[in-house]
Amino acid sequence: MSEKKKTNIILFSGDYDKAMAAYIIANGAAAYDHEVTIFHTFWGLNALRKDESIQLKKGLLEKLFGKIMPRGANKMGLSKMNYAGFGPKMIKDVIKKHNAMPLPDLIEMAQDQDVNLVACTMTMDLLGLQKEELLEEIEYAGVAAYLGDAEDGNVNLFI
Numbered sequence: 136m137s138e139k140k141k142t143n144i145i146l147f148s149g150d151y152d153k154a155m156a157a158y159i160i161a162n163g164a165a166a167y168d169h170e171v172t173i174f175h176t177f178w179g180l181n182a183l184r185k186d187e188s189i190q191l192k193k194g195l196l197e198k199l200f201g202k203i204m205p206r207g208a209n210k211m212g213l214s215k216m217n218y219a220g221f222g223p224k225m226i227k228d229v230i231k232k233h234n235a236m237p238l239p240d241l242i243e244m245a246q247d248q249d250v251n252l253v254a255c256t257m258t259m260d261l262l263g264l265q266k267e268e269l270l271e272e273i274e275y276a277g278v279a280a281y282l283g284d285a286e287d288g289n290v291n292l293f294i
Contacts, residue, residue, distance in 0.1 A: 142169045142290040145281065149178025149205065150214035151223055151238060157294045158182075158241035164290065165248035173245070174281045176255035179294075180262065182208045182242065183254055183269045197263020204262070208238040246272060253280070 142164040146157045157173060165171045175183050186207035193201065205211045213222040230237050236244065245252065252273040259265070259275070266275065285291050 140164075140167075140169045140289040141284065141287055142171045142292075143281070143285050143288040144171070144173045144292045144294060146173050146175045146179030146182065146294055147177050148214065148294055149181045149211055151208070151211040152213050152215075152226065153294050154179065154182045154208065154211060155238050155241060157292070158238065158245055160292065161245050161250050162241060162248060165245065165250050169289070170251075171245075171248075172251040172253060172281075172284050174253045174255060174276075174284075176258045177262075178204070180254055180258060180264060180269075181205045181211055182238070183252065183273060184208075184264075185268055185270060186210075189265075189268050193263055193265075200262045201264075201268075208242055211238070242270075255281075 142161070144157050144161055146154060148154065157179075161171045161173050181204055184205070184207050186209065188206065211223070212220070213226060216222040216225075218225075227237060242252075252270070253276050254264075254269055254273055256275050256277050
């Protein structure tokens with residue numbers, strides 16, 4: 136019996152369209168029976184943020200990051216043609232018109248397919264994010280864990 140192929144994706148970008156691409160690839164690889172990990176770091180962590188505000192004790196800088204960064208996948212902007220927030224609305228309308236899945240649904244599908252969603256703990260510390268602010272049923276790890284996965288990976292992508 137052959138070992139499962141492994142697909143590893145670093146999601147660094149906080150752009151809606153780039154996060155969609157990462158999750159489309161992840162779900163496709165999972166459908167092909169790959170073991171898939173998405174390592175969310177820096178602005179990619181916004182895809183894992185809960186939509187609602189969570190009241191936590193934070194310092195001034197951590198509070199500022201929390202207010203500036205989009206809260207959840209649905210609030211992320213586009214990499215191109217953001218147009219002061221009109222771009223995401225337009226792309227979401229196009230997605231709906233073509234019966235494609237929006238990013239929050241792609242994230243849920245990934246969880247249903249047992250894609251390992253990993254939040255970078257070092258970046259969480261830097262940005263003042265706490266576990267209570269992120270989605271349930273995700274993992275937390277540092278770069279060493281990602282490198283261990285990537286070393287055995289058949290596909291390694293940086294988005």
